[in-house]
Amino acid sequence: MAASWWAAMTQADRSGEAGFTLLEMLVALAVFSIAALALLNLNTVTVTNAGAVQERTLGQIVARNIAVEALTDPIPPAQGTETGEEANGGRAWRWTRVVGDSPESRILQIDIAVADEAGQPAGALTVFRAAPL
Template sequence: MARRTHSETGFTLLEMLVALAVFSIAALALLNLETVTVTNTSQIADRTVGQIVARNIAVETLTDPVPPSIGAVSGEENNGGRTWQWTRTTAPSPESRILQIEIAVVDETGRRAADLTIFRFAAQ
């Protein structure tokens, strides 16, 4: 076996190619992770604002002196610089004195952003 002299020490072309391939695979994995993170952050932001819209509708429903009538009502709310569509469905609950109110919020693309269920006393 031949010994390397001082002038022959260093990396071979094959070693450099293998190192470059390993680095490339790691860089691609990090780019993929970043893409997934940005997508998830956007979805979380949409759901957060959707929940705020649903809670605003719930507060309006609970603080109104007149309880909502049985059935569905739809509307539009502007929040966070965007327009949100909401539907409030009121139904009787098993307890006759209480109404069950379902609130659903969707974004401009029609994706569901929030669902909320609340209860309030029916009219006396």
């Protein structure tokens, strides 16, 4: 009985139940394309930022290593500027350590700056240590 009812409907009566129109499909495809492009852009930004964070993290680790050496050496570092290179994370890092007076005369201020192989700043740190008597 249901089959005969369906067969009795004219083509005009069934046109609303035939599926999506071409215009509806194009609009849906456009919306999906915009969403996909936004996700691809987000992925690119995420990968770029992850590389920058890794660079700064390794640079900061190098700066901390230099600071630990300056703080744990029994003899305080001499005042002035010293530069060097250190390997860490399979890469070479250039560092600069500037030792000078702090506002308190009994304390030395040690500023450490680290740069990557291209010379881009990758980390910085300031520590304080007791001055020699």
